[in-house]
Amino acid sequence: TAETSTALTVPKTELHIHIEGALEPELTFACAERNGVTLPYAGVEELRGRYEFSDLQSFLDLYYTGMNVLHRAEDFTALADSYLTRAAAQGVRHAEIFFDPQAHTTRGVTLETVLDGLEASLSTSEERFGISTALIACFLRDRGSAEASRMLDELLEHRQRIIGIGLDSAELGHPPGDFAEVFSRARRAGLRLVAHAGEEGPADYVWQALDVLGVDRIDHGVRAVDDPELVKRLARDRVPLTVCPLSNVRLRGVDELGQHPLPRLVEAGVVTTINSDDPSYFGGYVGDNLRAIERELGFGEDALREFARNSVAAAFLGAERRERLL
Ligand code: ADE
Ligand code: ZN
Numbered sequence: 001t002a003e004t005s006t007a008l009t010v011p012k013t014e015l016h017i018h019i020e021g022a023l024e025p026e027l028t029f030a031c032a033e034r035n036g037v038t039l040p041y042a043g044v045e046e047l048r049g050r051y052e053f054s055d056l057q058s059f060l061d062l063y064y065t066g067m068n069v070l071h072r073a074e075d076f077t078a079l080a081d082s083y084l085t086r087a088a089a090q091g092v093r094h095a096e097i098f099f100d101p102q103a104h105t106t107r108g109v110t111l112e113t114v115l116d117g118l119e120a121s122l123s124t125s126e127e128r129f130g131i132s133t134a135l136i137a138c139f140l141r142d143r144g145s146a147e148a149s150r151m152l153d154e155l156l157e158h159r160q161r162i163i164g165i166g167l168d169s170a171e172l173g174h175p176p177g178d179f180a181e182v183f184s185r186a187r188r189a190g191l192r193l194v195a196h197a198g199e200e201g202p203a204d205y206v207w208q209a210l211d212v213l214g215v216d217r218i219d220h221g222v223r224a225v226d227d228p229e230l231v232k233r234l235a236r237d238r239v240p241l242t243v244c245p246l247s248n249v250r251l252r253g254v255d256e257l258g259q260h261p262l263p264r265l266v267e268a269g270v271v272t273t274i275n276s277d278d279p280s281y282f283g284g285y286v287g288d289n290l291r292a293i294e295r296e297l298g299f300g301e302d303a304l305r306e307f308a309r310n311s312v313a314a315a316f317l318g319a320e321r322r323e324r325l326l
Contacts, residue, residue, distance in 0.1 A: 006301040007290035013094040013311035013325060014087065014275055014286045016219050016242035018138075018168070019076075019118065020067045020100055021278025022083035031069035031078070039069070051281055056200050056251050057170055059281060067103055076117025084121065086279070088129040090287030093325055094315055095133050097122070098166055101151055102140045111154055115161050132321055136194065138166035139182065141174035148182045156189055163316050164192030166219065167209075171201040176208040183213040192216050192316045194242075198223035200253060203230050210239065217242055217314055222253065224270070225261040235269035240314035244277035245297075246289050251282075257296035266303070273311040 025044040032039050041047040053059040070076060080097075087095060097118075104114050115135075122133040137155050139148035155162060165186045167179060176195050183193055197209040199220035206224050209215045210233070221241035224230045234241065243262055248254050254261070265272050274293065279285045284292070290307070293299050299307075312325045 005291060005294065006304045007294045008287045009091060010290070010305055010308045011325065012090065012092045012286055012290075012308055013273075013315050014092050015096050015217065015240075015273055015311055015314060016098070016244055016275035016277055017083070017087075017095060017286075018098045018100065018278050019079060019083060020070070020103065021063060021282075022086070022280050023066055023070075023079055024082060024280045027078060027082055028066055028069050031071070031075045035069060035071045035075070037069050037071075051250075051283075053251050053281075059251055059278070060170060063278065063281065064103060067100075068107065070104065071109060073113050073117035073120065076114055077120040080118050080121035080125075083279075084125050084129045084131055084133075086285050088131060090285045092131055092286060094312070094317065094321070095125075095131055096136055096163065096316060097133055098136050098138050098168065100140060100168065101137050101155065102143055102147065105151070105154075106143075111158065115158055119161065132317075134163040134316060135161065136164045136166050136192075137162050138168040138196075139179065140169040141167050141176075141179070141196075142170040145178050145182055148179060149185075152182050152186060159189060159191075162191065164194060164216075166193075167195035167197075167213075168219070171196060171199055171205065175201070175205050177212045180212050183215075187214065194219055196220055199248075200251075203227035206230055206234075210237075215239075216316070220244065220248070222248060222261050222265070225264050231265065231268045231270060234265075234271075238271050240271045240273055240310060241265065242275045242314075243272050244275045244282075244289065245293050246282045246284050247277035249282075257292055260293070260297060262293065263297055263299075271310050271314065272307065273314055274307045275311075 025047040125133045193215045195209040196219040198206040217240045
């Protein structure tokens with residue numbers, strides 16, 4: 001039953017969650033009201049009804065529009081609290097949380113406002129929710145490397161407030177290799193590195209993320225199945241993939257969950273982890289993703305526990321917290 005399902009009860013670590021993608025329609029409307037933003041939807045149900053996507057871009061359009069209601073630090077605090085509440089209910093114990101600085105600074109919300117707001121929630125996440133947290137700042141790849149480089153300068157003024165950097169937004173036509181200089185500077189600053197690659201883009205983008213950027217983990221990476229040599233490389237070097245099954249279905253990367261490449265990756269020995277990506281938009285938090293693959297892909301209790309262990313191993317954690325999560 002749902003109550004005893006390992007998918008729900010196993011302690012979880014989440015490594016691929018965009019905080020702006022945890023914006024639930026109720027909070028969208030609450031923020032709009034207090035910030036005097038008029039939304040082009042009659043209400044929560046109409047907005048939720050728009051969550052029908054044909055590809056990554058059709059989602060990103062709604063995602064960037066949705067976050068326009070976030071103005072003040074308190075809005076970001078409420079957003080993080082909302083995520084933590086739902087994540088705690090699904091057994092999450094540690095979360096490495098993405099945010100998109102440029103999606104806010106380009107509309108006049110300062111990096112400091114975003115960080116202050118998120119931290120007002122996350123700095124006490126462990127005491128309040130039993131969830132340790134860390135922030136990863138993602139560059140919007142479709143805005144180019146020059147803007148990413150300037151954003152990195154700004155982020156480095158807040159170096160202690162983030163553990164790493166990532167690369168997200170519209171993938172096709174924006175290969176990881178374009179960001180070589182930005183990632184190498186971030187590495188020299190001691191930041192951990194991740195990048196979305198092989199979500200909609202080709203296996204070659206995964207190679208670039210590995211060989212040009214030198215990332216610690218690949219976000220998504222599912223298109224790696226198109227390239228047997230790449231699958232071997234990922235398995236050999238134990239490069240973790242942060243797979244987001246419900247996201248891949250909703251963005252039409254796979255026709256249905258039953259066709260998902262996850263079993264092939266697991267079979268080939270690739271270290272895979274299960275994550276929610278944008279839980280408000282894709283129909284579920286991380287426990288829902290685990291339950292879905294349990295049902296549709298036939299992963300049993302041992303496999304679900306292995307995904308959870310992989311996530312702990314792939315997390316950017318100190319030895320002490322890692323031990324307590326295992
Ligand atoms: N930003 C938020 N969710 C994303 C996704 N699934 N792919 C790329 N960029 C994103
Ligand atoms: Zn993502």
